[in-house]
Amino acid sequence: MKYIDEYRKKDLILSLAEKLRKVSKREIVLMEVCGGHTMAIHRFGLTSLLPPTIRLISGPGCPVCVSSQQFIDTAMAYSKIPGVIITTYGDLIRVPGSSTSLEKERANGSDVRIVYSVLESLEIAREHPDKRVVFLGIGFETTAPLTAAAILQAQKEQIPNFFVLSAHKIMPPVMKALVAEGVKIDGFIAPGHVSAITGTAIYNDLVTVCGLGVVISGFEPVDMMQSVLMLTEQIESGQPAVEVQYQRVVQKDGNLIAQKILEEVFEFRDDTWRGLGMIPKSGLGIRESLSAFDAERQFTVEVPASTEPKGCICGQILRGLKTPVECPLFAKKCTPSDPVGACMVSGEGTCATYFKYRS
Amino acid sequence: MCLAIPAKVISVEGASALVTIEDVEYKASLLLLTDVQPGDYIMLHAGFAIEKVDAAEAEETLRLLNELNQFTLD
Ligand code: SF4
Helix, strand or coil: CCCCHHHHCHHHHHHHHHHHHHHCCCCEEEEEEEHHHHHHHHHCCHHHHCCCCEEEEEEEECHHHHCCHHHHHHHHHHHCCCCEEEEECHHHHHCCCCCCCHHHHHHCCCEEEECCCHHHHHHHHHHCCCCEEEEEECCCCCCHHHHHHHHHHHHHHCCCCEEEEECCECHHHHHHHHHHHCCCCCEEEEEHHHHHHHCCHHHHHHHHCCCCEEEEECCCHHHHHHHHHHHHHHHHHCCCCEEECCCCCCCCCCCHHHHHHHHHHEEEEEEEECCCEEEEEEEEEECHHHHHHEHHHHCCCCCCCCCCCCCCCHHHHHCCCCCHHHCCCECCCEECCECCCHHHCCCCCHHHHHHHCCC | CCCCEEEEEEEEECCEEEEEECCEEEEEECCCCCCCCCCCEEEEECCEEEEECCHHHHHHHHHHHHHHHHHHHC
């Protein structure tokens, strides 16, 4: 496949690994923020190619994993309202809520449908004017503009029965929160597709305020190895900067249309992240002017206080403090077919990735 | 979930494009990306084209990597 196969060539990966061994002197910890990066690292066995000086830790960049229990429980409460159709991206339906999951609610008769795109959700709303269709909006700056575009489309076509429950979040505040909390990180491998939308400026603070290096990376093994090399060179030379490895996709200013739509539909708000708690101005809520499409404003439900799954250490894993193998439930009570926590549900969750590629 | 895959644009009609990934056809909404031509590669994310793939940049990255490869082999 064009733009994929070229970036999986073994000789290129190996030559980058060799260069890395020469360059790396200090012991450093790099965080790959994005779940897609965690997947690539384990799928292609990249950790075994790194010099012993470099340790990679996974970050909070898996949308399903960081969605709060409160959000899942609210979605569950909506699904029990007669005449409501819940539409969602695949993995979310399997996340265990405080008492049940959307998948189980579906088995009990709730109308819960998996969609590949928010546009399908809009289509379902058009087809069922007698039903109320709620789309569960999860994801970061990559995915939020899609939801925003769908809301504007619904407004344009006057589709009154399309609603969004937004748990959309943005990346920079959580990255800064981890640094402020004292998690040992020497540099970030930053999410490529988030940056394709936002451009590179959102990371400037991490360099100027926190003194950390940031390299925006693609998702193929050559991309990842090159990004690790670029970060290591920055750290060794003591010159942290925001650099783009993923030149073929990320423009300095990002996607301006997407940014405009995002701004038109959403505003920043404080948001709760699973395991990380409340992070100021890290979430995206629907603006008052579009409240007709905001499920939170249009539905009243009682959601009992949420409880986190017992024994699950997702929170520490999402902060890069522990790895899944340190969880006593990992691969025993908690497996992808019977997950205890959200990090085992999503294909890009750290626990699910470790499970899949464990040796 | 932030995954996006390179897809080749076959045709464009209004705010939507027909694209292929390994000969399988998909529809890509162009609500977030304009100025797309047949033959371009776009990054497809959950039914939307979110950015173009810059062919010149892609070649440049590979050229530099191949140079490094030559160098380490010598
Ligand atoms: S293995 Fe399961 S229980 Fe343990 S942290 Fe991961 S998701 Fe939670």
